[in-house]
Amino acid sequence: MEQIMTKPKVLISDKMDPNAARIFEERGCDVDVITGETPEQLIARIGEYDGLAIRSSTTVTDEILAAATNLKVIGRAGIGVDNVDIPKASARGVVVMNTPFGNSITTAEHAIAMLLALARQIPEANTRTQAGEWPKKDFMGVEVTGKTLGLIGAGNIGAIVASRAQGLRMKVIAYDPFLTPDRAVELGVEKVDLGMLVQRADFITLHTPLTDETRNILNRERLEQCKPGVRIVNCARGGLIDELALKDLLDSDHIAGAALDVFAKEPPAADHPLFGTPGFICTPHLGASTTEAQVNVALQVAEQMADYLVDGGVTNALNVPSLSAEEAPRLRPYIALGEKLGSLVGQLEGPDVNSLTIEVEGAAAELNMKPITAAVLAGMMRSWSDSINMVNAPILAKERGLDVREVRHGREGNYHTLLRVTATTGTRKREVAGSLFGGSEMRLVEIAGTRIETDLDGHMIYVVNEDAPGFIGRLGSTLGEAGVNIGNFHLGRRLPDRHRGGDAVLLLTLDQRPTPEVLDAICELEGVKKVKALSF
Ligand SMILES: NC(=O)C1=CN([C@@H]2O[C@H](COP(=O)(O)OP(=O)(O)OC[C@H]3O[C@@H](n4cnc5c(N)ncnc54)[C@H](O)[C@@H]3O)[C@@H](O)[C@H]2O)C=CC1
Numbered sequence: 271m272e273q274i275m276t277k278p279k280v281l282i283s284d285k286m287d288p289n290a291a292r293i294f295e296e297r298g299c300d301v302d303v304i305t306g307e308t309p310e311q312l313i314a315r316i317g318e319y320d321g322l323a324i325r326s327s328t329t330v331t332d333e334i335l336a337a338a339t340n341l342k343v344i345g346r347a348g349i350g351v352d353n354v355d356i357p358k359a360s361a362r363g364v365v366v367m368n369t370p371f372g373n374s375i376t377t378a379e380h381a382i383a384m385l386l387a388l389a390r391q392i393p394e395a396n397t398r399t400q401a402g403e404w405p406k407k408d409f410m411g412v413e414v415t416g417k418t419l420g421l422i423g424a425g426n427i428g429a430i431v432a433s434r435a436q437g438l439r440m441k442v443i444a445y446d447p448f449l450t451p452d453r454a455v456e457l458g459v460e461k462v463d464l465g466m467l468v469q470r471a472d473f474i475t476l477h478t479p480l481t482d483e484t485r486n487i488l489n490r491e492r493l494e495q496c497k498p499g500v501r502i503v504n505c506a507r508g509g510l511i512d513e514l515a516l517k518d519l520l521d522s523d524h525i526a527g528a529a530l531d532v533f534a535k536e537p538p539a540a541d542h543p544l545f546g547t548p549g550f551i552c553t554p555h556l557g558a559s560t561t562e563a564q565v566n567v568a569l570q571v572a573e574q575m576a577d578y579l580v581d582g583g584v585t586n587a588l589n590v591p592s593l594s595a596e597e598a599p600r601l602r603p604y605i606a607l608g609e610k611l612g613s614l615v616g617q618l619e620g621p622d623v624n625s626l627t628i629e630v631e632g633a634a635a636e637l638n639m640k641p642i643t644a645a646v647l648a649g650m651m652r653s654w655s656d657s658i659n660m661v662n663a664p665i666l667a668k669e670r671g672l673d674v675r676e677v678r679h680g681r682e683g684n685y686h687t688l689l690r691v692t693a694t695t696g697t698r699k700r701e702v703a704g705s706l707f708g709g710s711e712m713r714l715v716e717i718a719g720t721r722i723e724t725d726l727d728g729h730m731i732y733v734v735n736e737d738a739p740g741f742i743g744r745l746g747s748t749l750g751e752a753g754v755n756i757g758n759f760h761l762g763r764r765l766p767d768r769h770r771g772g773d774a775v776l777l778l779t780l781d782q783r784p785t786p787e788v789l790d791a792i793c794e795l796e797g798v799k800k801v802k803a804l805s806f
């Protein structure tokens with residue numbers, strides 16, 4: 271996908287294992303590690319970077335993205351990406367990727383640690399014992415063996431928590447609308463709805479992302495429905511539980527204990543209502559904080575971001591399809607060809623295009639089409655408006671209601687490999703086709719039903735004229751008189767019969783951009799039906 275020719279520059283804006291910076295350097299990126307900045311400081315700095323590597327302390331807002339004029343990729347060394355405005359990043363053409371597995375064991379272990387800490391009130395017992403007391407009679411815990419654990423969210427972390435809890439001889443029930451019955455059997459958990467979960471669980475642990483659907487999933491009403499004496503662990507995201515309701519229900523002893531690693535606002539205010547509440551314990555978003563997990567996510571995020579910035583490979587992106595670093599070099603010439611063909615139809619037809627068909631044939635039919643389609647769309651839409659790239663082009667195309675079709679032909683054609691783009695407006699249909707010669711050199715091979723063979727490069731003029739003797743001479747003189755030198759000249763007659771006296775198509779490469787006067791003069795030549803200046 272996007273490949274940059276100069277050395278890519280990456281900013282690491284959150285505390286990250288030093289392996290990340292090492293990998294960036296080894297992969298040929300310049301890297302700065304500047305943590306703890308205010309949003310204003312980040313806005314002032316971000317414009318110079320191609321990549322931004324973060325954890326949860328940097329919030330990437332639209333204001334930051336607006337200032338990030340060179341940014342191509344945001345890499346989250348971790349899982350949750352609720353601190354990144356992904357729709358805005360996509361609209362601005364920035365890839366957002368995370369490391370979906372690197373810290374999952376560590377986070378699951380933290381949830382289990384919190385669960386046991388709640389069951390045996392370890393934090394408070396520790397504090398008071400170290401303060402010189404011997405408060406043995408004040409602490410009566412509960413066993414977890416035989417108790418029911420309710421999982422809200424049974425994805426990667428939830429599944430690990432389930433297996434660890436089963437090791438502790440707990441019965442695990444799970445609420446997750448995307449959990450299939452087969453997967454539930456595989457995990458050894460009973461799938462239940464949320465109402466059932468809160469009624470039955472002795473312990474509840476949350477492992478969902480924070481989304482519009484999950485925000486306040488444990489709201490006051492749900493918390494009130496919980497089994498009296500329930501203990502709740504949240505090592506997922508603040509915002510999943512109503513913190514004030516939690517405080518009230520801890521105070522009334524309806525909830526026996528709550529352990530939060532995450533808060534709705536981080537860091538929480540020093541006078542947060544839950545602080546000091548009996549039965550409440552917390553950690554400062556430490557779920558992912560083990561040496562092992564931090565090395566994992568640092569290595570992975572740096573490799574993934576470097577793959578994208580250096581080779582165009584895309585892994586674990588949340589807003590574009592994946593493209594392996596091995597696939598990227600094979601696709602690169604097709605991406606260049608797709609962009610040029612897209613640009614050609616975009617310049618010829620303008621923004622009235624309402625449907626686009628992209629066909630691949632021969633060697634191209636073996637490839638992943640998504641990046642090629644994205645390249646055609648980017649090439650086409652960039653000819654009408656700025657700041658469009660392969661990341662935001664498919665989204666913008668969808669927003670404008672463009673009908674995009676992909677067709678993969680198994681048939682043998684005239685070319686070893688072929689990419690055909692057909693753009694339709696309300697009144698016209700424009701078809702162009704291109705191939706790669708020698709595996710990588712792009713050629714336009716068909717336009718307006720005419721076989722032709724040219725590169726699309728620099729300043730060009732497209733002319734359709736009645737095929738009659740003397741025309742080429744007159745055209746050459748018109749350009750010569752205007753002091754415009756012709757670099758290349760390609761001529762073809764319209765298919766299918768290519769008969770004399772029909773229309774001819776000319777594509778000329780010029781050494782300079784033709785002025786409007788030159789284009790007018792060509793328009794006035796006898797037999798000219800269409801003239802269009804193009805630039806690539
Ligand atoms: N405290 C910490 O330091 C860490 C926190 N996390 C948090 O943990 C979350 C979960 O991580 P993973 O398990 O790796 O993600 P995952 O994507 O593998 O699993 C999330 C699960 O939530 C389920 N889900 C989605 N919407 C739901 C809903 N409305 N109700 C119930 N379930 C729903 C999904 O189906 C999925 O199975 C992350 O999104 C992140 O916010 C992750 C790592 C560290």
Ligand SMILES: O=C(O)C(=O)COP(=O)(O)O
Binds near residue numbers: 327348557558559
């Ligand atoms: O990976 C996640 O989702 C986490 O919440 C970990 O956050 P952190 O990288 O420790 O700031």
